[in-house]
Amino acid sequence: MRLALAYEWCRLRTLRSTWWLAVTTLLVTAALAWAFGALLGNMATEVGQAPPVTEALVIMLTKSPVTPVIAGVLGVFAMGHEHRYGTIRTTLAVTPHRVTAFAAKALSIGAFSTLLAFANLAVAWLVALPLIGGDRWEGVSLPLLVRVHLGQVLLVLGWGLAGVALGTMIRSQTAALLTLLAVPLVVEPMLRAVLRSSGQALLTTASSFLPFTAGNAMTGVPGTDGTLLDNASQLGPLAGGLAFFTVIALKGVSAVMLFRTRDA
Template sequence: MTGPASVAVVPARGAANRGFARILLSEWTKLRTVRSTMWALITTAVLMIGAAAAIGMAALGAEENDANPSFNVIELSFQGAVLAQLSLATLGALAITGEYRTGMIRTSLAAVPWRLRLLLAKALVFGGVAFVVSMISAFGAFFVTQAILSARYDAATLVDPHAFRVVFGAGLYLVATGLLGLGVGTLIRHSAAAITATVAILFVLPPMIGILPSSWGRTVTKYFPPNAGSQIAVVVPDPGMLGPWGGFAVYCLWIAAVFLAATYLLRHRDA
């Protein structure tokens, strides 16, 4: 009795693994065959690297930077991340809301009845693509900026204090923001509304929270998602803010909470 029972488990596990691999392949096919995917990824890279080049050239001709103690050649590389994060967050939202708009979500849920597995596969595929593009963009922006600034300043290298953490962290922040867009899109299911909500989280609410009164306003500011997460791409974080990795961990917890809520709604409401 023991032998046959133990043998029967192996094919079941193998079938489950092959089933999840097929879900991943399906999500990859859906992501890469949508025209907006390529444009959003190109936009992310162009905004990061193009803005880095433009700002580097502008800094090269600004003599006041010579006496500016806050002038930092590392952080200067990532001024384009402000807009690049919007590009990836929009793509993350569209990766799920596009299926609701076309009605494809019904086919997806019929093919994958276990909805958590579908969302996990979508997050893994999107996160993997976003990771590659974000790292290319972050390191590209860094090297382009330093090449330009080297004509006048002592350019930074990846072995300088905090440099690798800031460059790698800028890429991680973009990936996390893209996943935030995916989570919000799963919650709201409507493209325009999901993008609007994500824009509010990233750009509208942070300055509004900054005017809240007293100590609790400072606490909310410190732990608010983009404020906490962006500390990983800062050379010397503000003493009133969280540390680089602690802040990014808080950002990831916020994103995890969004996905938990999205998973609950995905399982309990109709497509």
């Protein structure tokens, strides 16, 4: 496993796409945090009602969709590049045991996704601190912020692992990327809207268990019905995280089974 991890980490850090994507997500996170902060500031001056400081912070820190998406893209690349450029044979020559090879990819992408999440949170904080000043910090709940930060890191980690699983199950890198983007950003919101407009309590509840909807609940603020963060119909952070990672675990098991049985 040590050799496999060293090989995967060397592959990940020597690809230019890794660093271009990482820098891109840092820049976009900074821009979106500033834009969210400016929008909230305009609401306070024009509408005359400032949003709660905790909600403002959560929006600025965690509501950029780019960080988890980039982690997922890197996860797809971890296996997609192997099939696209024919380097899977070299990888399997270095690590003949396929379960070990898959685990090494998942661990390396998981570690990089975690670092990426922390880096983006740090950048968002650098933008948020000057925009939220005065005595507004008195309303901030430290335990809640810690939980939201942990939820954001786990969300980005989950996207990265989901990308590795998809890149393993779908040989075409393009198809895997389209699936990664289409399911959480297009298919799931449409299905969620249909389920919640059905008027059936069971279907409304089921919409909360859609995997990426459940994952987003990890960064939710409980008790915010009708405010900027409307989490009334979401699962709790713990339940959402369990539902999210259960689906990712099932994808991972399916990916390993396919990887073990089919040709390189």
